[in-house]
Amino acid sequence: MLVTTAITVVRTRSLFAIVMLSGVFSLLSALLLVTLDAVDVAFTEAAVGAGISTVLLLGTLALTSRFERPVRRSPLPPLIVVLVTGAALIYGTMDMPNFGSPEAPAQTHVSPDYIQRSPHEIGVPNIVTGILASYRGYDTLGETAVVFTAGIGVLALIRLLRRRRDGEGNTKEGASLMRHHLILRVVTKLLVGLIMLFALYVQFHGDYSPGGGFQAGVIMAVAFILYGVVFSLDQVQMVLPPWLVHKLVALGVLIYAGTGIYSFFVGFNFLDYSALNPQHPEHGQHYGILLVELGVGITVTGVMVAIYYAFAARPPILSDEEW
Amino acid sequence: MLEEFTWPFIVGHLNYWLFIVLMMTGLYIVVAKGNLVKKIVGLNIFQTSVFMLYISMGKVTGGTAPIFPIDLNIDPDVVYSNPLPHVLILTAIVVGIATTSLGLALIVRIREEYDSIEEERILEIEQAIANAENQRHGQAMGGRAT
Structure with a gap:
């Protein structure tokens, strides 16, 4: 099914359909990930791929054009390149261990160690969260910084012109766009609260069940984006003004890095959470993971909402015949 | 093989x-x-x-998602x-x-x-801009380069 969807994407010309298909693709891959035991990953993929990226792609389409023009070049050279690369990769898999084999090199080096040590050292049932926030805390800090940087990049690229056009007011039409969809509005009002509650649950229960800062951040952002789409940008910005979002983006990274810096001020290594409760290192790990995940969650929410604001606030410069 | x-x-x-x-x-x-x-x-x-x-x-194979039971009573099997x-x-x-x-x-x-968001069109425009620049520079140099 995944292959079919991907090939349809190649053949379709309507970009709108392509965006929808890419959402379908993400959802299908999330299902596949569940069967591969990667529940945390599937969770993220579903929230990110089917939720946020579809909205962002649609936002881009609204600002650009809707149909693809056919390419005049011959598709043969790229096809050859792709086939050769594919053949090389398949040749590479010949030495790979069989699928699901417990003797595979990937299964025999560090992972058993993580699985055996994490209950005693960290005391968090979800091993993925334990590794993410504690053993590999540096990586996660780096990744949060990447998300942060990308957010800043988007703002730098497409927020610049906004101030100038602000006064011209396309606020009226935005507000009235969805006024007639009564059911949509009522359902949204109900859902937004629940989505936020779920996000908080995912955030703070990430140590015990699938979830954590990344997923919670994305889900929280979805709540705001949904509200913004159904009502209007102005209304959601009344609840969560852009300046606050921009502060949140920085605050999350600050919480994360601050936890690390605190731990070496009291005489431990950077990001060694035992510092938070030296008598009970396990409890310290627990607090540390919670704090760090909170930082991740805040940054991810902030970046996603900020990106959405940046796209949605941009007045579309579409010529009519393209729609 | x-x-x-x-x-x-x-x-x-x-x-x-x-x-x-x-x-x-x-x-x-x-x-x-x-x-x-x-x-x-x-x-x-x-x-x-x-x-x-x-x-x-x-x-x-036969594995499950890497989450321990909540009370951390780990079954070694x-x-x-x-x-x-x-x-x-x-x-x-x-x-x-x-x-x-x-x-x-x-x-x-x-x-x-x-x-435009089509690669070819963008390249054409780039080409046109580059040509115009060349023309200008050429004229500034005394019209020898075109």
């Missing part, structure tokens, strides 16, 4: 091959198609299939799948969407500058 292709070998490697097919589909979209938004979607497909490749390497790829890919997905949105923002800017 051919005697390696036993039935267990094929079944055991089918997952890698499928993900490679998906990857190549994504790569083909990126290389062959001219529309920038479509290129981004292709890139996403490529990215997702790499994710699935990684996760499938972490799967252990339960096999857990490898949690490490999960961690890597989990963060990679979120970083991926952040970079994707950066790409989309670039597309929006390109569209505003060039009024």
